[in-house]
Amino acid sequence: MANIDELTAAQVAAGVAAGDFSAVEVAKASLDAISKRDGEVQAFLQVSADLALAAAEKTDQRRAAGEKLGPLAGVPVAFKDNMHLLGTRTTCASKMLANYESEFTATCVQRMLDAGATPMGKANMDEFAFGSSTESSAFHRTNNPWDTERVPGGSSGGSAAAVAAGEVTVALGSDTGGSIRQPASLCGVVGMKPTYGAVSRYGVVAFGSSLDQVGPFGRNVADVALAMNALTGAGRDPYDSTSQDCPVDFLEHLEDPVEGRRVGVVPQLMEAEGLTPEMRRAIEGACRMLTDQGAELVEVELPNIASAIAAYYVIAPCEAFSNLARFDGVRYGYQEPGCATLAEQSSLSRAHGFGEEAKRRQMLGAYLLSSGVYDKYYYPAQQVRTLITNDYKRAYEKCDVIVLPASPRTAFRFGEISDPTQMYASDLFTISNNIAGNDWASRVRAAPGTGLQGPEPAHLRPCRRARRRRHHARARLCREGG
Amino acid sequence: MFYRKHYFYPDMAKNFQTTQGPVAFCMYGHLDLEVAGEGAAERPDHVATGTDVVAAHDQAAPVVVDKAADGSYTVPIRILMEEDAAKMVHVGGEEGRIASATESLIDYNRCGTPLIELVTEPDLRTPEEARLFMEKLQQTFRTLGISDCSLEMGSMRCDGNVSLRRRGTTKLGTKTELKNINSFKSLHDGLEYEICRQAEVLEEGGVIYQETRHWEPSRKRTVVMRVKETADDYRLFPDPDLAPFDLTDEFIDEARARIPELPDAKRDRYVAELGLKRKDAVQIAGDPDVARIFEAAADGAGEKVVPTVANVVVNLLPGHDAVTPAQVRGLAGLLAEDAITFAQAREVLDAVNGTDEDPVRFVDERGWRQATSTDELAPIVDEVLGRCTAQVEQYKGGNKKVVGFLVGQCMKAAKASGAAGNPKLFNKMLTERLEG
Known part of the structure; x- marks a missing residue:
């Protein structure tokens, strides 16, 4: 077989189905790549070699028995370590859950396995997904495969890096404020945050329940589309009351032309403080390429977008405080030994189990939800949310897709951003879409001068309302992007 | 819409309870209650005006309480759905209290299961x-x-x-x-x-x-x-994991259609349509298991037998857990036509409990059926009155209790002659003769 990092997911599945190579061979190739490269990249927290080989063997047996194989047959996949997979620990990259064994398998993981994927292991992340650089992992940093002195982005940095380094073909991440799109951009791979509710969150450790969404990373658009079909094809998940049917074939319109499509640009955001000139040039280049192929550029306004980060950093910490309240050393997680009272045990377990950023966000949430404060922050934040959602609705009356940067800059050096508010500001372009529940595919192009990758994301309206032609546009856009 | 109520305590594994907020599944509901005595006397305002306005605890709108003509009151209520907490057992403490316990055991088995919480206005007196x-x-x-x-x-x-x-x-x-x-x-x-x-x-x-x-x-x-x-700060906020939803009118109508006849309606029907004593009707209607066996037994029983069926169900059935409705019906028939005594009925019930024996056959096989015709018994009454002249004199002298002795003599005579007696009938016949 060819090198594992030269095969797309579709090629792996086709090769396994045709018998050109076995799923076990692919799994071993992936394990080899991990053992060769992950010492340097450190994308994985846990490599599940036994699970991978067992799953691959089963795939090969099914083929031998003449059964029809799934669309991801034998495809090596990594899962962000906030997703439960029976037989692995689910640590959320936190000391709090360092020894937590998964008690069941998350719906998103199960659907990938049902499609025939081979589970290679659990990928590093910012602790409990709080961060944009994977630096807040309690265990180790993950290095950007393109330049190991730089961050891979976050919070799904391990997933993005594992795909970029060619260790796996596809990975799953989760995105609460940009945690799939930004690392995809910084690592030069394709990442997609689906519409809120399109992919089940059951079995994914919650950060901000009303914002979290699971999505795939791949080295090209078609692989991401293939994974999206696997994640949504079985319809809504009854175990997640916020999940919904997503009756879209993500592969159907990959080859459609972009001619005649209206591409929205947001001048106000292109002028935003912090957007580096190289990133701006990359976006402009992408737009030019689209117009060259007959797409029409349309200027759209998102008048309330400036409030998005403020609203997000009210809503997300409130939900995080609530979701993480369970980690108190009683039922789940790290338990401080030798405590005399319950109160002592709870507070010391939390003090020693959580990292700085996790504590900061929970304290913020606890304050914002307290009586008297709630009305001043949480409630207005939800009103801002409605305004932003309406902004997008109006913008999509004028265009089929919107092009935005996924990050204001390319991958930065470790320790370069130490002020948390500056780190929060890097979510400027992505965050409003979590607030509005939109979907977004992050696509890369070469950014001149850095040797790294710049983004060229195509950002789309929520798929439950999307008409077919919009998916034409998206599919074509993504494909043309690189 | 569901809300999260936060508090750090080991009986809730998540440290928040999923509950309902300002809008609950049932609001402005009520339960009718028959009250008497001191509590009723404390409600002169109700009598004067017919209605009373009680400020609701957590609702801006007042709740109107109606007083019904029969002295019953409606107690205003609110019902919300929430999840149960774990069961905690405090070991080593006084009366199971946490304060003095040496250790606490937590049983999470019921944790997270749904329950409904009902709150009344401060209206019970x-x-x-x-x-x-x-x-x-x-x-x-x-x-x-x-x-x-x-x-x-x-x-x-x-x-x-x-x-x-x-x-x-x-x-x-x-x-x-x-x-x-x-x-x-x-x-x-x-x-x-x-x-x-x-x-x-x-x-x-x-x-x-x-x-x-x-x-x-x-x-x-x-x-x-x-x-x-101070009021606890529960940091209540809408649960972001549970999508808001509406109970549709169709759902509510469908649920309403599935509500079975409730105890009050059942009681009133038993009294009005089946002629039951109110006391019996209340008792039967209050327990669905009892009501079920009563209705099955009453079904097919004659109109005049039905109150006796109720009598059997209320007074004889307790303690007999394997009696069929048909057996109850048979037994009630025997009692209604005065063919057996109440004491005999209890014996019959003890015997047929848990079997498929027909009470009527059971009684007939043992020859327990008592005489029901005055013609049959008249000669025995004559004989006893002729023999026991001293007692007859005592009766006429004002000692009416002596009739019990005479009934006993009649029963003894009947038994001696191999005929069936009937103490109730003897009593009636003797009294008639003595008074006449």
């Missing part, structure tokens, strides 16, 4: 009304088939709140909450104690603190569990 209210609630929920409502098993639990006000004033004082109520008797006794305790404190010029008190049944007293100096 006496411990007895509170007890009646809980009984009525238990009967209603059992009839609905939504719970076995066992206080002992914890499938129904209750806290009692007490606040006093001086007669003639309208503002209720500070309330205290009673925990550890595990029977209706505990509820009654605990409230009674707490009312007296608060009254004493107030009469002595003291202050009632808002606190949770633990009822100790063995010592018949309440003791402080915890004092609420």
